Amino acid sequence: MADLAPYARTTVRLRPRRGAPGIRESHIGGPLWWPADESWPDCAEHKDINGRPQGPYPLVPVAQLTAADFPEAPFPAGTDLVQLLWCPEWHDQPHPEGWGQLCRLVWRRGSDLTEPLSPADQPDPEDHWVYEQDMVPRACVLRPERAVEYPWIEELPDTLREQLDEDRYRDNSVLAGCKLGGGMGWATTDMPLSLECGDCGQPLSLFLQFDSYEDADGEDREPTGMTVGRGGHAGLFLCSADPTHPPSFFTQ
Numbered sequence: 001m002a003d004l005a006p007y008a009r010t011t012v013r014l015r016p017r018r019g020a021p022g023i024r025e026s027h028i029g030g031p032l033w034w035p036a037d038e039s040w041p042d043c044a045e046h047k048d049i050n051g052r053p054q055g056p057y058p059l060v061p062v063a064q065l066t067a068a069d070f071p072e073a074p075f076p077a078g079t080d081l082v083q084l085l086w087c088p089e090w091h092d093q094p095h096p097e098g099w100g101q102l103c104r105l106v107w108r109r110g111s112d113l114t115e116p117l118s119p120a121d122q123p124d125p126e127d128h129w130v131y132e133q134d135m136v137p138r139a140c141v142l143r144p145e146r147a148v149e150y151p152w153i154e155e156l157p158d159t160l161r162e163q164l165d166e167d168r169y170r171d172n173s174v175l176a177g178c179k180l181g182g183g184m185g186w187a188t189t190d191m192p193l194s195l196e197c198g199d200c201g202q203p204l205s206l207f208l209q210f211d212s213y214e215d216a217d218g219e220d221r222e223p224t225g226m227t228v229g230r231g232g233h234a235g236l237f238l239c240s241a242d243p244t245h246p247p248s249f250f251t252q
Helices: 166-172
Strands: 009-013 060-066 081-086 103-108 145-149 204-211 233-239 248-251
Touching: 103 233
Parallel strands: none
Antiparallel strands: 009 145, 060 081, 081 103, 204 233, 233 248
């Protein structure tokens, strides 16, 4: 029996469920705790069938996490709130940047937000994008659950891999669903030979995984309404040395 204990790591399954999260709460989709005096980020890279520019269109709010709920997140010093927005349309860019230039990851200190933008004044994704579009999430509350998982098999040393039933290990090592931290499975494509920060070359680590389906025990298996990648999952990776460097996005 292979000794996998040294490779065990903790991930936080987010367990999203459709709901109406408050702007100060951790959630997927829904309104953000956004400063009223700060411009909402947008994407201006869309064209019509004649090649004429369209937009700019506001980025879609994807996730908001607080340090109180998720102390495991790599919050930079002085911050306790992180917000993710992205353009839901695919932009063909090479890895490792992926969607890095078309998403916005914002680290904040919640106590600084004394005058937030009301939900009614925030851009409604439905005014610009359609919910049937793959990467526009429905508003979900979170029910976090800490769990142990093991690295994708290609991350393990060759000597250890030789002791494993590879098919069985692949099916039971990394956890599916939306989650914070841990590792990502690479069953659709091989794991990239290099997962390095485009800014400094340091290793990337999984920050958030978004999945098309959840292990929901009879509940809604598609709570976010997103079809991610090829009906699989995707990972937003951050620089392990400095999480404020541009993120990288990989789909499966």
